[in-house]
Amino acid sequence: MTTTLQQRRSPGSPSPAPNPPQRRNSRIAVMDGLRLVAALSVSLFHLAGDLPASEAWEADPQTVFPHLFPYASFGWLGVELFFMISGFVICMSCWGRTPGQFFRSRVVRLFPAYWPAVLITTAVVALWPVATHHLSIDKIILNLTMVNKAFGVDCVDSAYWTLWYELRFYVLFGVAMLWRGLTLHRTLLFCYGWLIAAVVAAAGKLPLLDLIFQPLYAPLFVAGIAFFLIHRFGSNLQIWGAIGFS
Known part of the structure; x- marks a missing residue:
């Protein structure tokens, strides 16, 4: 048998305070998504699309990442x-x-x-x-x-x-x-x-x-x-x- 317990208030006890109004979320989700896209694009550019990165790879990124470079170069x-x-x-x-x-x-x-x-x-x-x-x-x-x-x-x-x-x-x-x-x-x-x-x-x-x-x-x-x-x-x-x- 399932028993539901309910708390009873005495006649003189105060009513429970109502829940405070919820704050409206001022964040715009698409802005966070666009930030992520922008950050990943720039990171990809520095990894495989930026020619100065050849100093780190000791080779031209176009050679190291031949299939990725055409896309990364627009990062x-x-x-x-x-x-x-x-x-x-x-x-x-x-x-x-x-x-x-x-x-x-x-x-x-x-x-x-x-x-x-x-x-x-x-x-x-x-x-x-x-x-x-x-x-x-x-x-x-x-x-x-x-x-x-x-x-x-x-x-x-x-x-x-x-x-x-x-x-x-x-x-x-x-x-x-x-x-x-x-x-x-x-x-x-x-x-x-x-x-x-x-x-x-x-x-x-x-x-x-x-x-x-x-x-x-x-x-x-x-x-x-x-x-x-x-x-x-x-x-x-x-x-x-x-x-x-x-």
């Missing part, structure tokens, strides 16, 4: 996808935040993973200097700031080069947008303004403008921002115009 496109994802995710994570909250969130998210990565890479390269060279102590310390490229210092791992572009995007977006708050209208003005400034920077060939507006990768960041605006507000001609401009 660099994963970086372009990463920059678009970054535009989408940064705009999403900034919405409703103050500049201080935004910059704190970036520091907390990036540096605790970046510092061990730099130190581990430094140790590995010191022990097995196969595909790259060991840097001096002062250059390693400068790498820990993530702004080493601004001083002409190489990354301990060349794959970290994207972080310098990401960092400049964060600063530009934070300074231009967050001090007044994000709205659809202001974000679209930022997108169009950045693209126009990038065209001017590319035509003018001025190092300072290139440093600020990143003409080579600005269209990718802006396209990611615009796709987030479609996700949040729905499709309209102005947003698609920014994507087309990109």
